[in-house]
Amino acid sequence: MPESKNRFPLHPILIVDDEEEILRSFSIALRTGGITNILTCQDSRDVPYLLMEKDPAVILLDLGMPHMSGQELLQQIVEDFPHVPVIVITGNTEVEVAVECMKARAFDYMVKPVEKSRLISGVKRAIELNDLRKQVQILRETFAQRDLENPDAFSEIVTRNQVMLSLFRYAECIAPSPEPVLITGETGVGKELMARAIHKLSGRLGQLVAVNVAGVDDNVFSDTLFGHVKGAYTGAEAMRKGMVEQASGGTLLLDEIGDLSVASQVKLLRLLQENEYFPLGSDVAKISDARVIVTTNKDLGKLRESGDFRKDLYYRLSIHQIHIP
Incomplete structure (x- = not known):
């Protein structure tokens, strides 16, 4: 056995x-x-x-x-x-x-x-x-308690706001989950700091790899995240690992996800659904075990209604959602 x-x-x-x-x-x-x-x-x-x-x-x-x-x-x-x-x-x-x-x-x-x-x-x-099921049980147990188990994980976020302290408890609760996390809020409220705290609490042995996807076209997005094999395109003289592979066993943080093109959204959705991706120039899929956290200062609800953000991708990303006031 x-x-x-x-x-x-x-x-x-x-x-x-x-x-x-x-x-x-x-x-x-x-x-x-x-x-x-x-x-x-x-x-x-x-x-x-x-x-x-x-x-x-x-x-x-x-x-x-x-x-x-x-x-x-x-x-x-x-x-x-x-x-x-x-x-x-x-x-x-x-x-x-x-x-x-x-x-x-x-x-x-x-x-x-x-x-x-x-x-x-x-x-x-x-x-x-x-x-x-396990996460629901943990949520019930965690919110029944008043104090954080690991307050040091949030030491970079200075606050006494009760709403923020509740968000800390929720973040501590969902940190071990492999599911994606969507963090929203205005610029400068500490979205990346929250993401880093979640990674720290997750117990994952890999590193946190952060990528800003604002204004990135589909080809650059694919090359950055998935890497390429030698000869994939003119100038690709050697194989290069993408950010997904660098985040193996850890966390992939995608900043400004609201600015991602629809074409790139399709590729991200496949990564989340199948836990696999294709480096540029390769027809052999690679497996990903990186946990994905995304942040945005955009209203994804409005972007969904306008057709600029895929509904199925939003569903996958918002399993765990944190809005920082």
């Missing part, structure tokens, strides 16, 4: 199947999608122990296994560990079985053979659900 040492997601994806080849192929497929923290299990009797010891983020569960069936396990998991999403993956094509599993509160039901894209997208949705 090997466990990956990588850390996306923070807690492992537990794959339970009695066939070693299935465990291997699912593990490889997930890793190509940037999901690298994987735990496999061939004996269904070991699952209760692994749930207690490893606290998996998501479980991929086969139904047809010896010793203890997948349906028995599903019932036990939803009763004892209701916070863990379970994706049932089986060769059983009977509709009645699928209906029973969904009634038993399985997160999803997939029939083998499963397309790689379907597997990756399903697991990522389950990870997001689990993260959001």
Whole structure:
């Protein structure tokens, strides 16, 4: 039952199947999608122990296994560990079985053979659900407390304003999340300082890499963020890493996101949705594990209405939003 040492997601994806080849192929497929923290299990009797010891983020569960069936396990998991999403993956094509599993509160039901894209997208949705549940719980606990746990992280922002102190508590709460953060406010209110505090509190081992995207055209945006391979264009005499790669394991801060062109918005959306990007001149995707924080002094609501800012990108960016007065 090997466990990956990588850390996306923070807690492992537990794959339970009695066939070693299935465990291997699912593990490889997930890793190509940037999901690298994987735990496999061939004996269904070991699952209760692994749930207690490893606290998996998501479980991929086969139904047809010896010793203890997948349906028995599903019932036990939803009763004892209701916070863990379970994706049932089986060769059983009977509709009645699928209906029973969904009634038993399985997160999803997939029939083998499963397309790689379907597997990756399903697991990522389950990870997001689990993260959001945990964040809601942390928010409840944090706002029930009066004091900050790590006030030193905000030492560069001098204030006694109660609204700002509430924002500090919220920032402390969302800092460990891998989801994007949108920070808004007028010029000079401390948006970048807030972003740096969030990075400091996140526990990420990588660095914070800041990029001002105001007035940057699409080609420069792509080259700056994604880098290029040798020969990508005239003058590209050597490979160059982009800011996304430099922010690996850390945080990518995009300043003045309200000024980003629509063409560049499409590329940023892909990065956020798929956690992958293409360096200029390359047809091989690279995986990104950088957390994205964006800032702006623009009203993105008005920009959405005018069509100058994509609605789907705004939705992805505003999962966590901080407005600094």
